Amino acid sequence: MSKPIPDDYRNLLMEVKQRIRSAQYEALKAVNKELIALYWDIGRMIFTRQQEAGWGKSVVEQLAKDLQGEFPGISGFSARNIWRMRDFYLTYHSKEILPPMVAEIGWTHNIVILEKCKDDLEREFYIKMTRKFGWTKNVLIHQIENQTYEKTLLNQTNFDQTVSSEIRNQLKLAVKDEYTFDFLELGDEYSERQLEEAILTRVEPFLQEMGGKFAFIGSQYRLEIDDEEYFIDILLYHRTLKCLVAIELKIGKFLPEYVGKMQFYLAVLDDKVKLPDENPSVGIILCKSKQKTVVEYALKESNKPIGVGTYQVVSKLPQELKNQLPAPEQVAILLKGFE
Incomplete structure (x- = not known):
């Protein structure tokens, strides 16, 4: 037996x-x-x-x-x-x-x-x-x-002031200037909630377009402070960088006040959700459009790592933006840190 x-x-x-x-x-x-x-x-x-x-x-x-x-x-x-x-x-x-x-x-x-x-x-x-x-x-x-190379090099973040040098370059390469959500079945007019729901039905291509080893944690992620509830549109986790990534979706143009709201979310995440061995949480604000100078001023005094990007259903990078790419020497330095 x-x-x-x-x-x-x-x-x-x-x-x-x-x-x-x-x-x-x-x-x-x-x-x-x-x-x-x-x-x-x-x-x-x-x-x-x-x-x-x-x-x-x-x-x-x-x-x-x-x-x-x-x-x-x-x-x-x-x-x-x-x-x-x-x-x-x-x-x-x-x-x-x-x-x-x-x-x-x-x-x-x-x-x-x-x-x-x-x-x-x-x-x-x-x-x-x-x-x-x-x-x-x-x-x-x-x-x-989809010109990921150009869109990554043109990204607008404040990571130089807010992130340690050990992960700065890798984090810069994890945030793009523009995202292409051509997998979403949306009409010409839609609400922020409809945009979020469309993304939730296609989580895998969404994470793929975000670029990198992201894991999906939740949508309308609930935070409670002094009996008040707050909700982050989408919360991800970057497995390589070991940090939470809060994403806010906006169907209009970027407004400076979005940065203050994101700073609040990141402060709460770092205090109540982040684990001791994880890096500080990162925010990405995705808007339908943005003015680069307005974004620069809005991020200038922010003390939390935030990137601002746009999204398009179908996208081609304008020629004038190609001409704004960093010098080859700067690109080489950035890529050297991406190992």
Whole structure:
């Protein structure tokens, strides 16, 4: 007669399953790293031959044909992909920062970034974001097409005055200037409550658009002070930054008094909700529109970390805003802190 299963067997099962998943993940990372190294070397060999011997297009076409014949069960050796390997090597081989990073994301992600991004700093941003947040290929394409890079660099916050240097850059990269909620089914006219309810029916794409490792805590989150009730529209938690994130939704333009209300919410959260090992709570005020100078003045004297952004159902970043992006040196410093 077999012995009964011990009470703590479930804990053993969970530990073993976690270890297996961890081993599988590490194995996949190792395979991906080797695949990227292989494609890098093939690109290097082709580029070198072209430079030294003047080989042309016909060589790549023949190489693709021969490799497909030699390795019929292995994909990735089409002429188009071999040209990508050459462009991949040519783009990155003379850089200092990017070559070690490209092996940390998949080949299809690398190709999207290579073909859709315009400069090294933009590529570095999307490589780091993909690595950190585990973006799929489709999510990455969506983020690039929605100009997440530009919208993040243009964000309006007071984090330089209110947040410790240890998390400042990471927090700046967690708040965008504009958010695209093209997944919401709203008409031309709607109330703040209808906006909130629409978001609650599509929490997953909402968190994805917010960008990062956010967890949803609640809507109309209740705070009680001296028998008075107050409600935060949406309360999130940023898992990487380890802080509560209060979000206020406004269907009109930004008004300076919104900052005072958010400061109140953050003070209460820090005093009554935040755990001792968590970072100070952060506020994000989302409005339909804003005037940048008004936001700057409203945040100037605030002692709580607050960001102000806008949201659009469909959005394209105006050309004049692209011209306001920070200098490359400032962008490089910002990205260096995002590890």
